[in-house]
Amino acid sequence: MSEKEDETSGLYKVGDPPHIHIGFDKNQLMLKTFLLMSIIAYASVMVMGIQALFHILIALGTVLIVHGTMDSYQKWRGIKPTYDSPASPLVAGMIVGLCMPIAAPYLVTAVVAFLTMFVFKYMQGKYFDHKYLNPAATSKSVLFLALAGVFRFVDSEIAARVYHPHHQELDLLSAEGFEGAMWIFRGETVPLLGAEVSATQGLFFWQTHGWIGGASGVVVLIVGIVAAYWLRYKWRIILSTLGTMTILAVGTGLYLGGDPLLRVAFHVFTGSVIFMAFFMATEPQSTPMPENSQYIFGISLAILTFVLQIYNVVGGSLYALVIMNMATPLLDMIVIKSPYGHRESKGGG
Amino acid sequence: MLEEKEHVHHFKENGGFEVDIRMKLESIDDPFTEVPPSDEMTVFLNQHIGPEGDPLVKKGDEVEYGEKIVDFGGKGKMCVPVHSPVNGEVKGYASVRHPLSGGKERAIIIETEDEEKEPCYEPLDPKEASRKELLERVKEAGIVGLGGAAFPTHVKLGEENISHLIINAKESDPNLASDVRLMMEKPQWLIEGIKLMGHILDVEDITFATRTEEGETPEFEELLRDNDVRIKRVRPNYSVGSERLLVKEVLGKEVPSGEFPPQIGTIVHNVATAYATAKAIKEGESLVSRGMTFYSKKTGGKNLWTRMGTSIEHILEYVGVSQVEFERIALGSIMMGPTIPDPSYPVLKATSGLTVFTPEESDPYEEEKPCIRCGYCNTVCPVDIYPQMIMKAEEKNDIKRLQSLNVLDCINCALCSYVCPSNIRLTPYLERAQNKIRKKKG
Structure with a gap:
């Protein structure tokens, strides 16, 4: 019949179906993510002290300043604001705060937060059709690489506090070397209980070193599971990352030596793995859509992380994540699942 | 705060979504009432999947309720006749925009004379008929x-x-x-x-x-x-x-x-x-009327027995609401019904409902935000396709990619749009993608 014609002059507005929406939007998704991460932040401050709070507040403050400035600029120029609420910037700020090592200088936290918000959220979003790289992970990786370079040539305290040169001397491949390296996680006394924790207990419950967001691996695990279920994160990435890390840790323990449980505690429950797996590796824009690709993403991420971790590369899990982010467009192209009608020949089933 | 059943954690992977059916439950208790025919009935020649038929009547003809007014002279097995919904007089033909195709199509305009309903065909005894x-x-x-x-x-x-x-x-x-x-x-x-x-x-x-x-x-x-x-x-x-x-x-x-x-x-x-x-x-009753549900927040659900060709305007009047108090009207359900630009559009054989919205019930997809690739759309997709990736391929006009993403298997249920936290109406992208592939296939 005749061609569809433009319809603008009628009494009613016209539009395609559906005419109803679930009512759950991305600002709510971000806000709920932020609230859940606040529980982790609270636990981190309890374990690591006021320094952790300063890092978190500096990161949040920096992203809010960048967001406020950009928002004002965009409104002034008559451009549609990139973010219609501060929910997404708040999540970015919280992630930056929680993924910083407690020993890092506050200035580094502020710079990472700035790079995250300005370069890898605003600019990446502006110049590409979506964010291919996880903003916080990429910012931290870029800065850490730069500081590592600085440390090689300049005797910089800031670089040293981020780069941790003593990590280069650790031998995580042998049983003795591994167990010896774990001294840093034991001996802490838990307030109120007054109990001194072993390295394994420390890694599970009470870490005063490493990522702020990993201060209590168990809290991250519980909050992460709740968030993944409640907000429908890409759970296959979490499962395959943590599952693969666990298998590799147990396998390494059995093959190379070292208490397998301690290996699991170290390789899975440090913040750079468990916090990353739940709250960074599931960042939706930079991770694959097809379900099977998410498994491949998670397994590959775990293998890369494990290798970098065992060879003492500081920030290894974030480099691994950035590498996997780059592989995402390729992973989106493959392993598309068969839809309804393609799975059963002749309709059997 | 969201109602429990409207939260995303109620997604059923590969199994759709348990959509809130309070609107349906509101409507169930309302018994059918018969909408009297409008003074003028607009009967489209084409009301089904298949070709348009040939009119059997001309201007000035008297027609009876249930009388065949459109037939097909050997146009194939997909042909279905159309009947007059009233006793009346044919006022002529008009080229009217079709609610489903969106294009202008021929319709017969019948002036209603009375509300009588005497079936045109003789009853058949199923035991004796072949x-x-x-x-x-x-x-x-x-x-x-x-x-x-x-x-x-x-x-x-x-x-x-x-x-x-x-x-x-x-x-x-x-x-x-x-x-x-x-x-x-x-x-x-x-x-x-x-x-x-x-x-x-x-x-x-x-x-x-x-x-x-x-x-x-x-x-x-x-x-x-x-x-x-x-x-x-x-x-x-x-x-x-x-x-x-x-x-x-x-x-x-x-x-x-x-x-x-x-x-x-x-x-x-x-x-x-x-x-x-x-x-x-x-x-011996021909298909000239059907049951449908009228739904607005103001009136709740009302089940109506309506003749095909009745104008929406007439239905609004029958229900007791004014046509100017609404901003949008969907011919069909709230999930799948196409909207119509004015209330002169008639009820078709396929019209199972009428959903109307006031200006206070603004279009939830008006403020579309950039996609965040959360994957909610493919999580709820009941046929396991990837609406977001199809949207991107459709934007790039990448037909090969669209084919590999099996867009022709989409059932147009609109669940992907319904759950999208960026309020992106994905459904039109999917329909356009399907049309592009069909066009390419000829």
Whole structure:
């Protein structure tokens, strides 16, 4: 019949179906993510002290300043604001705060937060059709690489506090070397209980070193599971990352030596793995859509992380994540699942 | 705060979504009332899947209720005649925008003379009539699928080697309740229709698939049991009522891509179509009226028995609301109904509902935000395709990619749009993508 014609002059507005929406939007998704991460932040401050709070507040403050400035600029120029609420910037700020090592200088936290918000959220979003790289992970990786370079040539305290040169001397491949390296996680006394924790207990419950967001691996695990279920994160990435890390840790323990449980505690429950797996590796824009690709993403991420971790590369899990982010467009192209009608020949089933 | 059932954690992976059906429940208790015909009836020549027919009447002709006014001279088996919904006089032909195609199509304008309803055809005795005669009656009476697809019923009933008949009373749409009302108000006619369909198809294995809970339609359920019709209570999830998904739900089999249920020995008919079939055979009634649900927040749900050709304007008046108090009108359900630009549009054979929105109920997709690739759309997709990736490929006009993403398997249920946290209406992208592939295939 005749061609569809433009319809603008009628009494009613016209539009395609559906005419109803679930009512759950991305600002709510971000806000709920932020609230859940606040529980982790609270636990981190309890374990690591006021320094952790300063890092978190500096990161949040920096992203809010960048967001406020950009928002004002965009409104002034008559451009549609990139973010219609501060929910997404708040999540970015919280992630930056929680993924910083407690020993890092506050200035580094502020710079990472700035790079995250300005370069890898605003600019990446502006110049590409979506964010291919996880903003916080990429910012931290870029800065850490730069500081590592600085440390090689300049005797910089800031670089040293981020780069941790003593990590280069650790031998995580042998049983003795591994167990010896774990001294840093034991001996802490838990307030109120007054109990001194072993390295394994420390890694599970009470870490005063490493990522702020990993201060209590168990809290991250519980909050992460709740968030993944409640907000429908890409759970296959979490499962395959943590599952693969666990298998590799147990396998390494059995093959190379070292208490397998301690290996699991170290390789899975440090913040750079468990916090990353739940709250960074599931960042939706930079991770694959097809379900099977998410498994491949998670397994590959775990293998890369494990290798970098065992060879003492500081920030290894974030480099691994950035590498996997780059592989995402390729992973989106493959392993598309068969839809309804393609799975059963002749309709059997 | 969101209602519990509206939260995303209620997604059923690969199984759709348990959409809030409070609107439906509001409508169920309202019995059918008959909308008198409007002064002028607009009857489209084309009201089903298939070619447009040839008009049999001219300006000035007197027509009777149920009289055939559009027929097909050997245009193929997909042809279904159209009948006059009133006793009246043909005022002429008009080129009117069709609510479904969006293009201007021919319609016959009939001036209503009275509200009398005397069937045009003689009743048939199914025990004496041959299968061919019964099929011919279904065709002559203009029966099409009343679930929304408007597929010619005689074509489906004419299939050979069918072993299973599924009667679809799932009525997934969250604001429609006319099928349930039929089960409550016309149980005897429904069972007659189901038996007749089984008889024509020579099928004994019949399943009645419904969302209703036990005891919701007690009289009808007893009739189903007395007549050896199996009752299958399907999951309440939205979109399970789609023909292809219902087959999987009931039989555990998938209809192969690009094929139809008869390929696996199954036929699915809507429950309202069974009613129309019974009326056509046993009373000689042609398909000129149907049950539909009118829904607005102001009035709640109202079940109406409406003649095809009645203007929406007239229905609004009948329901007691003013046409100017609304901003949008969807012809059909809140999930799948296309909108119409003005209230002069008429009810078609495929019109199962009317959903109207005031300016306060603004379009939830007006403030679209950039996609965040959360994957909610493919998580809820009941046929397991990737709406977000299809949207991107459609934007790039990448036909090869669209084919590899199996967009032709989309059932247009709109769940992907419904759950999108960026309020992106994905459905039009999917439809455009389907059209591009079909166009390429010729």
